[in-house]
Amino acid sequence: MTSILDARGRLDAAGSVVVLTGAGISADSGVPTFRGPDGLWKDYRPEELATPAAFARDPRLVWEWYGWRRSKIAPCEPNPAHLALARWAGRREGVRIVTQNVDGLHTRAAKAVGAAGPTGADDAAGRAGTPLELHGCLFRVRCTGCRFRGEHREEIDAGSREALPRCPECGALLRPDVVWFGEALPEAVVSEAFALAGEADVCLVVGTSAVVHPAAGIPAATAAAGGEIVEVNPEVTPLTSRAAVSLRARAAEAVPRLVSRQA
Ligand code: OAD
Secondary structure (H helix, E strand, O other), X not given: XXXXXXXXXXXXXXXXXXXXXXXXXXXXXXXXOOOOHHHOEOOEOHHHXXXXXXXXXXXXXXXXXXXXXXXXXXXXOOOHHHHHHHHHHHHOOOEEEEEOOOOOHHHHHHHHOOOOOOOOOOOHHHHOOOXXXXXXXXEEEEXXXXXXXXXXXXXXXXXXXXXXXXXXXXXXXXXXEEOOOOOOOOHHHHHHHHHHHHHOOEEEEEOOOOOOOOOOHHHHHHHHOOOEEEEEOOOOOOOHHHOOEEEOOOHHHHHHHXXXXXX
């Protein structure tokens, strides 16, 4: 039996599956990496800009960088891996996607295939194909003064501090709704992800080096509760030796073969 058939058999037999994705799933969409040569901006390192201290000191500079990152990612489209996972989660009960990515491509895929639910409401039907975003999303904002959160895709005018996006409810500065260095991950999202992982028969891990915690603990939570790990990654990772099946393959090529009806 080839590894792909072996992996597919395990996914088909599983009652519930948690899918954990990382930057590798978006590599086939051309999303630039965080730290690679395409990710550098004006000689700043991400660790210097993606922090609460940097935003407090110079919100205009931080927004200028996020505007640039958004402009690089906005033209990127969900690839066959995002689309196949969205369709799968939309049609099969017990499948949920958890992502470390902030590019919003899983959510766009869910909308594209009609798996986001009619309203995107926070119930099983409304959120079936939409991911739990552990690190937030570049195309969402939250208020620095009140509890407002919302989608935000408009171009950022970072020409002056006065032009920066403001909260429609209280007028305070808005900030990107992403997790910065030194910040905790959103508690409710992390708890839900770990609860899903603990109950899952299989954790399908796609395109993550599986070294950054707490996300890296999600496959371990499935394994600790007696479930299996199936991995898709062109490289060996720290998870490979713990996986029941590890496919050395690109996400856009392997994932549709694992989860689509016709493979
Ligand atoms: P990494 O950049 O650490 O790892 C990307 C993984 O994708 C590597 O294991 C690659 O081998 C694999 N890969 C590359 N091309 C692929 C392809 N076409 N198909 C499948 N896999 C491929 O990214 P993450 O593991 O996502 O956090 O990094 C985790 C977190 O570290 C990020 O979310 C970010 C960073 O600090 C925050 O921004 C909070």
